[in-house]
Amino acid sequence: MALLHVDFFSDVLGMCMQMDVILPQQTNGQIGMEGKGVPGKIPTLYLLHGMSDDHTIWQRRTSIERYVSDLGIAVVMPTTHLAWYTDMAWGNRYFAFISKELPEICRSFFANLSDRREDTFVAGLSMGGYGALKLGLSASETFGMAASLSGGLDVASICKNITEEEEKHYWQGIFGPLERVEGSTNDLFAEAKRLKESGKPLPKIYMWCGTEDFLYDHNVRMKEHLTKLSYDLTYEESPGDHQWKYWDEKIQSVLEWIVKNRNNGI
Template identity: 35%
Template structure:
């Protein structure tokens, strides 16, 4: 797996930003089977990509940044096994939507990052090969972006997602029954005749957000949304669970790209 930390100037945010991109590459077992370049092998091994890679946009939780996914999980290995690219974005505790000072963070996530990675790397821009998922705050962010633009993704994943506002009603005013409310976005997509992609919603049974996730799962089913619900005993709001969740999600996603037939690679 090739791992790149990209620092670039965002035209949306008017400042430098960091993202992590991981791309499948030649593995050690594969390299050991390839012939050495030389006179006896005039056609050397190559890093040429046969087609653009399907991509998972992966969003972290509150207090973290793009680097935590590769620091605390095996997402690089899971993605390489399945020939997928992963793009990890820093959410800056902004829940992946525009900040109160007017900074267009939603467009940065929804438009600029995909434009950047699909122009600079062999990453597919096709909706049928694009997926979005996240944990906690990032689970909310994945639902926010996936349900706001359901035509852009083939699947959405929420792991221990902060799917509904909780606490003092005055503090959550404006987050309910509007474009920042994931339930409202489900209703709007249905009313607009848009096809909502399959959802994968999972939570540890000891998690403080378990109840609101079960309520959200029930809401999705009541509205006819295709949702896979995975309830896991023995886990709370923790990286051990999210490591398990991202592996299961990558195995679950409904892929149609040309790499599927290759099966699971040996790493």
């Protein structure tokens, strides 16, 4: 595998950004790890961070490079700050950046990355779980599979329960008037319904959450909603709360799910 630390400029955001990128490499002599090359275009997983983290966190908290070494998958880990992967009400257009500009930039830097929807996946944890499903539901023409681990999936309910003025300022800066989040393009429940009714291609979706996680109810409600809408959903839960020892384990399940579904066609 090759690990690249990339500093680049985003025209959409008007500033320099960072991402870590793992690229497949055919190797035979690495101790304890076998690298797999790809004869054609390379499938790509965009792997998103949570609120307290950045583009380095998956490298620091998991063995993601080792997990993908024999899968022939590239992994793009961007930093997206605290914007919840949205076009902010008062701020930058992070959704436009990550849904459209970032894939274009990556494919221009690394010409072997596939541009096929069937080869483009997104996953994330917590805030990144929200981002992953948002990309899957709101940019389904680009992302064929989306996976959420311990996702903060019901931002409308989060916003309804905010009482501290300082907190309100933060959330309003992202989503605008908090009473208008429900039903908006930032409401994943509404986006899932709109996409289903649109006739556009639906992403395959994977979800996992620990039963002791403070976001567990979000995940149960989303599971029920997506099931009712007849999405192709793989849902798992198990004992656990909001911490890396579970995400390190479950990202391996996400990778297995991606490989299985890609081999079966999406």
